[in-house]
Amino acid sequence: MAELLSDQEIGKTLGTLPRWRLNEGGLVRVAELADFTQAIAVVNRVAEIAEAADHHPDIDIRWNKVTFRCTTHSANGITAQDAALAAQIETILQPT
Numbered sequence: 001m002a003e004l005l006s007d008q009e010i011g012k013t014l015g016t017l018p019r020w021r022l023n024e025g026g027l028v029r030v031a032e033l034a035d036f037t038q039a040i041a042v043v044n045r046v047a048e049i050a051e052a053a054d055h056h057p058d059i060d061i062r063w064n065k066v067t068f069r070c071t072t073h074s075a076n077g078i079t080a081q082d083a084a085l086a087a088q089i090e091t092i093l094q095p096t
């Protein structure tokens, strides 16, 4: 099973991802897109990388706002896979 990141490692990860925060055992980012269509387009791109990595974020879509939450369900917390996934999602979100 994947190992949980230490508090120090989580702090370091958040230092490289200023738009992400820690919330209830997950790395969380709220993105505001132009409209629902754009929100779905971003979610579809994230779905592709998540499938490729076999590691999937929790996603909440509310019209033009998308909340991504990266946590490892099987480990019940944040692992290196979540840090990597958050960094990849951030690349997709870069202009927002």
Ligand SMILES: C[C@H](O)[C@H](O)[C@H]1CNC2=NC(N)=NC(=O)C2=N1
Pocket: 054, 055, 056, 057, 058, 070, 071, 072, 073, 074, 075
């Ligand atoms: C069988 C498959 O590898 C697992 O169910 C994967 C899929 N994606 C996953 N994603 C996340 N975020 N946590 C998991 O524990 C997880 N498990």
